[in-house]
Amino acid sequence: MKANSVGEFFKKYTMTIALVVVAIFFSITTQGRILYPQNINNLISQNGYVFVLASGMLLCILTGGNIDLAVGSVVCFAGAIGVIMMKNGVNMWIAVLAMLGVGLLIGAFQGFWIAKVYVPPFIATLAGMYAFRGLSNVVLGGYAETITNQSFLNIFGGGADCYIPDFFHGTGLNLTCMAVGVIIAVVVVVMQLRKTSVEKKMGIAQSVTGDYIKTAIITVLIIWISWKLASYKGIPTVLIWISLVLLVYNYVTTKTAIGRYLYAVGGNEKATALSGVNTRNVFLFAYANMGFLAGLAGILNVARAAGAQPTFGQGYEMDAIAACFIGGASAYGGTGKISGVIIGAILMGLINQGMSIMGIDSNYQRVVKGLVLMLAVMFDVLSKRQKR
Numbered sequence: 331m332k333a334n335s336v337g338e339f340f341k342k343y344t345m346t347i348a349l350v351v352v353a354i355f356f357s358i359t360t361q362g363r364i365l366y367p368q369n370i371n372n373l374i375s376q377n378g379y380v381f382v383l384a385s386g387m388l389l390c391i392l393t394g395g396n397i398d399l400a401v402g403s404v405v406c407f408a409g410a411i412g413v414i415m416m417k418n419g420v421n422m423w424i425a426v427l428a429m430l431g432v433g434l435l436i437g438a439f440q441g442f443w444i445a446k447v448y449v450p451p452f453i454a455t456l457a458g459m460y461a462f463r464g465l466s467n468v469v470l471g472g473y474a475e476t477i478t479n480q481s482f483l484n485i486f487g488g489g490a491d492c493y494i495p496d497f498f499h500g501t502g503l504n505l506t507c508m509a510v511g512v513i514i515a516v517v518v519v520v521m522q523l524r525k526t527s528v529e530k531k532m533g534i535a536q537s538v539t540g541d542y543i544k545t546a547i548i549t550v551l552i553i554w555i556s557w558k559l560a561s562y563k564g565i566p567t568v569l570i571w572i573s574l575v576l577l578v579y580n581y582v583t584t585k586t587a588i589g590r591y592l593y594a595v596g597g598n599e600k601a602t603a604l605s606g607v608n609t610r611n612v613f614l615f616a617y618a619n620m621g622f623l624a625g626l627a628g629i630l631n632v633a634r635a636a637g638a639q640p641t642f643g644q645g646y647e648m649d650a651i652a653a654c655f656i657g658g659a660s661a662y663g664g665t666g667k668i669s670g671v672i673i674g675a676i677l678m679g680l681i682n683q684g685m686s687i688m689g690i691d692s693n694y695q696r697v698v699k700g701l702v703l704m705l706a707v708m709f710d711v712l713s714k715r716q717k718r
Contacts, residue, residue, distance in 0.1 A: 344709065345658055345670065349677045356684030364684050367562035370555065375487060375634065377679035378568040379405065379627040383650035384657075384671045385579040386623035389616040391654050392583075392592040394599065394663035396451040398617060400440065400458030401624045402646035406466040406638070408432045409628035413475045413638040422482045430625040436462065437621015438614070445613035459647070467640045474639035477632060486633035487568030494565040504564035511556020515549045568630055575623070580668040588615060596663025652699065653678055656706040677702070 356364045363369065383401055390396050412429040416422060440458050443449040477483060484492050498505035522545040559565060583589040591612045594602040603609045627646070632638045657674025659666030678699065685695045 345656060345673050345677065345706070349673055349680070352677060352680055352684070356680060356687075360684060360687045363687055364680070365558070367558045369683060369687070370558040371562050371566060373676070373679050373683055374572070375566050375568050376683075377675055378487065378572055378630050378634070379646060380649045380653050380675045380678060381572045381672070382575050382623050382627045382630065383646060384653040384675055385575050385668060386620040387647075387650040388579075388583070388654050388659055388666050388668065388671050389592055390451070390620055391651075391659045392596045392663055392666055393613055393616050394596050395661045396444075396613075396616075396663070397455070397647070397651050398440070398620045399452065399455040399647050400436070400462060401620060401627070401650060402643035402648075403459045403462035403466065404433055404436050404621060404624035404643075405628040405631055405646055406640070406643035407436075407462040407469065407628070408625040409632040409642060410466050410469040410475075410638045410640075412629065413477055413632055414469060416477060416479050416482065417475060422479050426482075426629060429629050430622060433625020433628065434618060434622040437624065438618040440621065441614040441617030444617055445610040451617075463640075466642075470638060470640050472640060474637055476637035483633050483636060485567060486629050487566060487571065488633035488636050492567040492633075493563045494567065494570070496564055502561075504560040504562075507560035507564040508556055510565060511553055511560075514556075515552045518548055518552065519545060568634070571626070571630060575626070576668055576672065583668060588612070592616065593664055596660075596665070598664075649678060652703045655703060658706075661707050661711065674706075 353364075383405075387398060387401070390398050408429040411432055412425040415425040415428055420428075436458065440454050443454045444451050477488070480491075482488075486492075494506060496504045496506045498509070522541060526541055559569075583592065591602065591607050591609075594605075594607065595609050595612050599609050628643075631642060635642070653671055653674035654666060655661065655674070656677055657666070657670030657672070659670060681698060681702065682695060685698065
């Protein structure tokens, strides 16, 4: 029994353990530089698009291991439209709505072919990848364009001033950032205590000690990250958008009917259809939602780069897919969590940044990321085979 419990623990927290091991490894090999406050800030800012896109990609994967290959091109296309609109004097918020709307329309368009015409997702989104990359070049005329609207840059995470101001005016340490971190940590502890209390009353089997240890680790990690960010410039604006997306999609996947339908379709589409669920509309929702988030990622991307160019977004779809699978999403669908997406995205970002600090060639970085992805999927496949 004890051996089984240990085995289940390692199976459940494999990627979390891998994240800790990778963090320790790069901390040693970079002489602690990867844990500098500025590098922690860069890890969040540079990988903002991964968190956003992976949240949407998870919903596509849940429907049966399906993916969206067009998201990188849609990020570029939506961002290009917004930049051109702002360059021509269009109000910033109208441009933002246009970028979100373009992403949503593209996602719905692709979702229509997948859900209603039964075109395989791989083919439909591969076509979109080529088409919207070409349209991005058309919109930009083949040239890079810059953004001069400082309000847009500050709100969506671009430039040196894209941080929440310190309302307490602390000396050296951003007290607002620390206060937010403490509040979040307290909320996490209260929610876990409430969950444990409810489970006890309902007589649900649980590992109270394990839950307390997990909560303690999460709390310490939140305080530590807050301290690191507070030691630099505070809370980057992009972190607000990332947190909002993660919270909303965690709620969608765990507390709503459409969330349950996504898991059910990935588990057994025929049985779900027989139970009265319109499974084709579930596919349509997943891909329309993916397009919407690609539009948001386009906003964050052009804000960070202070402009747009035809090559933006290349490989973004692969980063999002990798973050989902590394975070525990099943290649067969029906399994995956937003918490796993967070772990997968951080792990990918940590590998990228650690190898960059060490001066490792970008080609070898791709090799390492490919191997990590292969190991994650192989672990999922072998686990499914053992259950059968």
